[in-house]
Amino acid sequence: MARIFVYVAQKGGVVDDSAVELFAAAKKLDAAALPTVILTGWGADLDAACDSLSSSFAEVWKVANPALAYPNAELVRQALVSVVPPNSILLVPHDHFGIDLAPGLSIKLNSAFASDVLAIEGVEGNFLKLVRQEFGGQVSTHVRCDASSGAVITIRPGAFKAEASAPVSGVVVDKSSAVGALTARRRYVETIVAEAGDVDITKHSVLVSIGRGIQEKDNIGIAEELAEVLGAAVSCSRPVVDAKWMEKSRQVGSSGKTVKPKVYIACGISGAFQHLAGIKGGPFLIAINKNPKAPIFQVADVGIVDDILEFLPELTNKARELRGVAK
Amino acid sequence: MEILVCARRVPDTSENEIALNAAGNDIERDELVYSINEADNYAVEEALQIRDRVGGNVTVVTVGSEEDEEILRRELAMGANQAALLSDEAFSGSDGKGLATILKDFVKKGRYDLILTGVQADDGAAQVGGMLAAMLDYPFASLVCSITVEGGKLRVGREIEGGNHEINEIDLPCVLSIQTGINEPRYVGMRGIRQVASVPIPTLGVSELGVDTATVGEVAARVKRVDYFVPAASRGAQMLSGTREENADRVLELVAARGGLK
Numbered sequence: 176m177a178r179i180f181v182y183v184a185q186k187g188g189v190v191d192d193s194a195v196e197l198f199a200a201a202k203k204l205d206a207a208a209l210p211t212v213i214l215t216g217w218g219a220d221l222d223a224a225c226d227s228l229s230s231s232f233a234e235v236w237k238v239a240n241p242a243l244a245y246p247n248a249e250l251v252r253q254a255l256v257s258v259v260p261p262n263s264i265l266l267v268p269h270d271h272f273g274i275d276l277a278p279g280l281s282i283k284l285n286s287a288f289a290s291d292v293l294a295i296e297g298v299e300g301n302f303l304k305l306v307r308q309e310f311g312g313q314v315s316t317h318v319r320c321d322a323s324s325g326a327v328i329t330i331r332p333g334a335f336k337a338e339a340s341a342p343v344s345g346v347v348v349d350k351s352s353a354v355g356a357l358t359a360r361r362r363y364v365e366t367i368v369a370e371a372g373d374v375d376i377t378k379h380s381v382l383v384s385i386g387r388g389i390q391e392k393d394n395i396g397i398a399e400e401l402a403e404v405l406g407a408a409v410s411c412s413r414p415v416v417d418a419k420w421m422e423k424s425r426q427v428g429s430s431g432k433t434v435k436p437k438v439y440i441a442c443g444i445s446g447a448f449q450h451l452a453g454i455k456g457g458p459f460l461i462a463i464n465k466n467p468k469a470p471i472f473q474v475a476d477v478g479i480v481d482d483i484l485e486f487l488p489e490l491t492n493k494a495r496e497l498r499g500v501a502k
Numbered sequence: 503m504e505i506l507v508c509a510r511r512v513p514d515t516s517e518n519e520i521a522l523n524a525a526g527n528d529i530e531r532d533e534l535v536y537s538i539n540e541a542d543n544y545a546v547e548e549a550l551q552i553r554d555r556v557g558g559n560v561t562v563v564t565v566g567s568e569e570d571e572e573i574l575r576r577e578l579a580m581g582a583n584q585a586a587l588l589s590d591e592a593f594s595g596s597d598g599k600g601l602a603t604i605l606k607d608f609v610k611k612g613r614y615d616l617i618l619t620g621v622q623a624d625d626g627a628a629q630v631g632g633m634l635a636a637m638l639d640y641p642f643a644s645l646v647c648s649i650t651v652e653g654g655k656l657r658v659g660r661e662i663e664g665g666n667h668e669i670n671e672i673d674l675p676c677v678l679s680i681q682t683g684i685n686e687p688r689y690v691g692m693r694g695i696r697q698v699a700s701v702p703i704p705t706l707g708v709s710e711l712g713v714d715t716a717t718v719g720e721v722a723a724r725v726k727r728v729d730y731f732v733p734a735a736s737r738g739a740q741m742l743s744g745t746r747e748e749n750a751d752r753v754l755e756l757v758a759a760r761g762g763l764k
Contacts, residue, residue, distance in 0.1 A: 278632030
């Protein structure tokens with residue numbers, strides 16, 4: 176079995192939560208392996224991050240360089256190409272940083288590449304049997320990955336549960352001198368924080384959330400009427416924002432807001448993992464979708480196969496009757 | 503600016519329910535409606551807008567078969583200047599690296615300042631853009647949601663967590679993967695497509711591109727899809743099977759029991 180490494184980004188000395196998930200994924204590849212974590216950065220932040228991981232990883236490789244103070248994928252890639260031994264397996268989180276880093280890194284390492292992996296079913300010699308999803312989670316696939324010359328694998332956030340393991344007293348190995356001059360043709364300028372928007376969907380206990388099933392902008396009123404009578408707010412999934420039907424501040428998901436309502440009514444939302452990643456706190460999830468195979472029904476508490484354009488007005492009428500509100 | 507957009511034709515998830523075929527080795531493709539991959543269409547629109555601001559040409563390219571020509575014609579109708587179909591028996595079974603290799607050989611036949619891809623195909627892995635950039639040794643940025651041309655450089659916004667944007671300056675030539683929602687792609691009607699019906703679209707294969715056949719296709723693929731499956735529901739929703747009226751009543755009871763409807 177090839178040597179297994181995990182790479183996680185750190186910002187300001189705080190290591191990304193994905194470190195424990197990547198550790199769990201590495202154990203699925205080889206239960207006996209002691210995966211090595213690689214951290215890049217500079218100064219006290221990097222030292223703090225290395226210390227915090229040395230209680231869970233037996234070996235922490237530290238790559239310090241002033242150019243790595245901000246995790247710029249182009250520079251991190253150059254650093255990793257210098258330190259990762261040939262034919263290794265490297266696990267990276269499938270997030271905005273991993274998507275930036277991993278495909279190009281696999282080319283430079285001459286390794287196989289598998290992305291957004293949500294389960295590891297086995298290893299036969301140099302072949303890894305991995306599970307991925309396609310079409311927004313409507314179907315899954317088994318993927319056979321030839322890791323004989325190494326592999327770079329991105330791991331879906333939340334797919335591997337962190338396992339309790341006894342603390343170790345790991346060693347921090349300084350690999351900084353292996354990295355030569357780093358030259359950036361892409362330079363970080365600044366981060367622009369998302370605008371707050373007119374309604375704060377993170378503060379509501381009931382959300383009526385709409386997806387592609389709303390079909391057109393003029394139909395959003397149907398959801399707004401329901402939300403009004405329920406004392407809820409209207410949120411949405413990505414396609415609704417892409418179509419410019421609602422503001423970005425209403426979007427629930429990994430690239431939108433994280434919400435923690437008590438009740439989440441998913442209307443015409445298929446249930447892609449990027450959307451589900453924004454729903455926290457285990458709300459009671461009611462899903463309405465025309466497609467009985469929509470992935471949202473896998474995670475919902477209650478499901479109804481129906482057209483939201485027909486069902487929501489019915490629901491609104493019933494709610495008005497119940498509350499004695501005149502139409 | 504010379505801009506190349508790499509696009510793909512995929513089953514349209516907004517038009518189809520994706521289901522397994524009887525053998526379980528593929529999805530049921532008989533009745534599928536195909537269209538250009540959504541993110542790729544945004545990439546073409548972005549290329550057209552940049553060209554219209556600073557001048558130049560937009561070329562759209564795809565790796566595939568004759569059937570894939572329809573998306574190239576659609577993008578010509580949107581306003582692309584030219585298109586090319588990269589097609590050869592030897593390309594069949596390529597993995598992401600194989601596709602990136604074919605595109606790399608095409609790029610080397612021309613001269614492009616900017617190469618765009620969609621961030622991900624519906625049946626893809628968000629990989630070809632980053633691989634292509636690494637093969638060409640061009641800088642790369644993924645999940646791009648804004649582009650401004652500033653002299654010989656671009657200022658690009660990347661979509662990061664929480665809806666925040668990471669702004670980067672990037673040198674040309676470069677490769678960018680475009681996120682959905684970056685613009686509002688223009689509408690293309692049947693009339694527009696008919697108007698470009700006679701525009702020639704060259705088909706280029708191994709010999710025209712100078713592809714090393716050991717680097718593409720089934721023989722080179724280190725990552726292979728073995729089968730498709732639908733995972734057994736771990737929990738699954740309790741499905742309401744009453745009339746629409748009964749279901750609405752039940753939903754209101756459930757919402758009220760959890761503190762809604764006050």
